[in-house]
Amino acid sequence: MEFGKDAASFLSKMKQKHGDIFTIQVAGKFITILLDPHSYDSVLWESSGKLDFNKYARILMDRMFDVKLPDYDPSEEKVRLRAALQNKNLPSLTKAMFFNLQTVLLPDPNPLSRQWAEEGLFHLSYSIMLRAGYLTLYGNEEENYSDPSCQNKDRAHSAEVYNQFYKLDQLLMRAARSMLTAAEKKEAASIKEHLWKLLSVKRLNSKANKSSWIESYMQHLQELGVDEDMQSRAMLMQLWATQCNAGPAVFWLLLFLLKHHAAMAAVQGELEKVIRNRGQKRMQGISQEMLDSTPVFDSVLNETLRLTAAPFISREVLADMELRLADGRKFSLRKEDRLCLFPYLSPQMDSEIYEDPEKFKYDRFLTADNTEKRDFYKGGERLKYYNMPWGAGINTCIGKYHAVNSIKQFVFILLTNFDLELKDPEERIPGFDKGRYGFGMLQPEHDIIIRYKLKD
Numbered sequence: 001m002e003f004g005k006d007a008a009s010f011l012s013k014m015k016q017k018h019g020d021i022f023t024i025q026v027a028g029k030f031i032t033i034l035l036d037p038h039s040y041d042s043v044l045w046e047s048s049g050k051l052d053f054n055k056y057a058r059i060l061m062d063r064m065f066d067v068k069l070p071d072y073d074p075s076e077e078k079v080r081l082r083a084a085l086q087n088k089n090l091p092s093l094t095k096a097m098f099f100n101l102q103t104v105l106l107p108d109p110n111p112l113s114r115q116w117a118e119e120g121l122f123h124l125s126y127s128i129m130l131r132a133g134y135l136t137l138y139g140n141e142e143e144n145y146s147d148p149s150c151q152n153k154d155r156a157h158s159a160e161v162y163n164q165f166y167k168l169d170q171l172l173m174r175a176a177r178s179m180l181t182a183a184e185k186k187e188a189a190s191i192k193e194h195l196w197k198l199l200s201v202k203r204l205n206s207k208a209n210k211s212s213w214i215e216s217y218m219q220h221l222q223e224l225g226v227d228e229d230m231q232s233r234a235m236l237m238q239l240w241a242t243q244c245n246a247g248p249a250v251f252w253l254l255l256f257l258l259k260h261h262a263a264m265a266a267v268q269g270e271l272e273k274v275i276r277n278r279g280q281k282r283m284q285g286i287s288q289e290m291l292d293s294t295p296v297f298d299s300v301l302n303e304t305l306r307l308t309a310a311p312f313i314s315r316e317v318l319a320d321m322e323l324r325l326a327d328g329r330k331f332s333l334r335k336e337d338r339l340c341l342f343p344y345l346s347p348q349m350d351s352e353i354y355e356d357p358e359k360f361k362y363d364r365f366l367t368a369d370n371t372e373k374r375d376f377y378k379g380g381e382r383l384k385y386y387n388m389p390w391g392a393g394i395n396t397c398i399g400k401y402h403a404v405n406s407i408k409q410f411v412f413i414l415l416t417n418f419d420l421e422l423k424d425p426e427e428r429i430p431g432f433d434k435g436r437y438g439f440g441m442l443q444p445e446h447d448i449i450i451r452y453k454l455k456d
């Protein structure tokens with residue numbers, strides 16, 4: 001019970017008592033928790049015949065999204081989908097994201113939009129990122145992004161998808177733990193029905209500008225012989241997998257900038273320099289070269305993710321085996337138990353690695369000569385894994401480069417086009433919704449109101 005309610009404080013107490021490896025029992029299952037980052041490699045690169053990532057993922061797919069797929073080779077699927085989100089496909093995703101962000105963030109200029117408006121920062125960040133991210137991957141209602149009637153349709157449709165998605169997102173953590181009440185199950189079922197219609201194969205087939213990622217995922221499902229209903233369910237599952245992290249990440253990043261004036265000034269200064277160097281006053285599009293010339297922003301993003309990304313890295317133990325730690329200790333793992341790393345506690349919040357680990361320091365990942373700082377130590381030894389928001393090993397995020405580009409584009413477009421400030425500058429940074437530990441980016445316990453207006 002305590003584990004489900006607040007895994008971070010429960011595991012942190014266990015760590016103080018038992019050290020950096022111990023076994024707990026949750027809902028009848030024995031889970032060995034490993035919290036020594038020097039030893040993570042022995043888990044991350046172990047063969048999938050011994051430590052399996054997919055078995056538990058398939059249980060969650062069913063519990064959260066009612067998705068049951070026939071057997072397939074997940075590593076082959078991953079190679080295919082990774083290619084569609086990286087390398088030669090990245091520029092077209094970045095360009096589409098830029099246009100879609102403009103569509104959802106900058107509606108027709110009218111005098112009213114030049115007045116101060118108030119909104120929850122979490123709601124703003126999550127909705128804009130999800131809507132633009134969804135349009136980028138799943139396609140537009142019509143081909144011409146810049147046509148106002150197409151933009152209006154994209155705005156309306158993506159807003160409907162977001163509103164349903166957000167309601168479902170609030171129920172998913174408890175669905176994953178099989179803790180929904182009968183009324184909540186009914187509510188989740190009806191939201192899912194609505195979303196399956198919005199994401200149906202028929203609707204997707206009629207869209208323009210679909211990404212090669214969605215095209216290749218649709219083809220993969222067809223090759224597996226998955227029927228159309230199950231394909232729509234899989235589309236919703238992928239919407240969550242691809243969109244549940246970037247919006248919350250943007251929320252924390254903007255909130256830290258708004259609360260730390262030196263960080264905001266440093267990011268604004270860097271952004272002005274990047275734009276000025278390219279001879280542009282306002283941005284028309286953001287090249288990869290511009291996106292790669294922002295070491296201060298990169299440090300701010302790494303620091304934000306260090307503080308707010310808390311995925312579990314879980315493996316099912318398929319055969320009795322020995323786990324050897326970096327210091328030479330050996331432990332026996334039993335078949336059918338589970339092994340779990342929780343990088344949020346260590347390395348990310350480990351006071352042996354980071355001074356004042358609970359504090360936001362925007363330049364923590366910057367060297368004196370403005371390059372990325374990569375040397376962090378624990379017990380006198382340099383760490384290979386010192387910040388793991390993207391996971392690592394077999395289950396690294398395959399959308400990382402697209403995610404980083406998308407987050408940067410959103411923040412850059414926002415800061416160049418809008419003035420924004422906290423409604424109450426004294427308001428404290430909210431705590432985390434504690435039920436979300438283990439599932440990726442954390443969300444705040446409550447929203448924070450900001451004021452914003454288009455710059456003159």
Ligand code: HEM
Nearest residue numbers: 241242245246249311389390391395396397398399402403
């Ligand atoms: C701040 C933003 C993001 C963070 C922190 C993040 C983090 C992660 C992590 C930790 C995993 C591993 C999850 C697990 O194995 O249980 C993961 C998987 C994944 N991510 Fe991301 N992600 C982000 C954004 C994105 C975006 C924008 C996309 C897509 C366009 C994406 C696509 C995926 C996919 C498809 C997987 C599953 C990979 C697989 O099949 O193993 N992610 N992400």
